[in-house]
Amino acid sequence: MIEALATLLADHRRILVFTGAGISTASGIPDYRGPQGVWQTRRPVYYQDFMASAEARKDYWQQKSEDATAFGAAQPNDVHAAIVALERADRVDMVVTQNVDGLHRTAGTSPDRLVEVHGTNALIECQSCGERTDPGPHHARFAATGEPPDCNCGGHLKPATISFGQSLRSNDLFTAFAAADRCDMVLALGSTLAVTPAADIPLRAARRGVPYAVINRGDTAHDRLGVVTLRLEADVGEVVPAAVALALALDGD
Numbered sequence: 271m272i273e274a275l276a277t278l279l280a281d282h283r284r285i286l287v288f289t290g291a292g293i294s295t296a297s298g299i300p301d302y303r304g305p306q307g308v309w310q311t312r313r314p315v316y317y318q319d320f321m322a323s324a325e326a327r328k329d330y331w332q333q334k335s336e337d338a339t340a341f342g343a344a345q346p347n348d349v350h351a352a353i354v355a356l357e358r359a360d361r362v363d364m365v366v367t368q369n370v371d372g373l374h375r376t377a378g379t380s381p382d383r384l385v386e387v388h389g390t391n392a393l394i395e396c397q398s399c400g401e402r403t404d405p406g407p408h409h410a411r412f413a414a415t416g417e418p419p420d421c422n423c424g425g426h427l428k429p430a431t432i433s434f435g436q437s438l439r440s441n442d443l444f445t446a447f448a449a450a451d452r453c454d455m456v457l458a459l460g461s462t463l464a465v466t467p468a469a470d471i472p473l474r475a476a477r478r479g480v481p482y483a484v485i486n487r488g489d490t491a492h493d494r495l496g497v498v499t500l501r502l503e504a505d506v507g508e509v510v511p512a513a514v515a516l517a518l519a520l521d522g523d
């Protein structure tokens with residue numbers, strides 16, 4: 271099955287890579303939507319409550335601070351690195367990720383070829399002036415004071431993720447769907463493809479008739495739509511690095 275994926279990758283030059291939680295579990299980041307996911311035990315903080323209530327902001331920063339302690343040192347794995355290798359071989363049109371862990375960027379995916387549709391924990395954003403800053407000092411201040419940090423402008427600071435009740439950023443969606451309209455292949459990795467509108471991005475490309483490879487451990491929402499060209503039921507880490515290495519070797523022949 272590695273050969274089939276490698277052949278597809280070797281034959282295409284404008285690949286849209288769409289990634290989900292499954293590519294980061296090998297970096298030690300749990301799948302929030304899985305059966306044992308943090309979602310099952312945590313009270314979600316809605317964006318509207320975050321903006322309106324100091325108590326909600328405190329709950330939210332407490333959760334984010336626990337995450338930063340648990341996962342802040344996570345490093346990219348072989349799958350992130352394989353996607354970077356594919357880009358350096360000039361085969362990636364865009365990487366669109368549902369993950370908020372910032373690991374594609376850390377691995378070396380070019381910022382202008384990366385759309386983090388659900389935002390990122392790797393930056394803190396002022397909800398009033400939009401200024402973006404590094405998380406470290408804000409987490410340290412919260413740990414020391416227990417008070418959610420505010421911006422110098424008086425606005426509330428929040429990790430730059432899309433919260434419950436918050437819309438996806440229209441310019442990110444525009445960039446991602448433009449790539450879906452332009453790519454010559456789409457590769458979905460480690461996603462159940464169940465969360466929309468994010469999952470509509472690879473689907474739009476597939477519905478244009480370009481080859482669609484889906485690699486995931488467990489069912490995906492696109493399995494029965496008749497649009498998937500190559501479906502590998504596997505851990506992405508077992509398949510993708512080897513397939514990319516083989517594709518790049520085939521290309522060199």
Ligand SMILES: [Zn+2]
Binds near residue numbers: 398
């Ligand atoms: Zn501000």
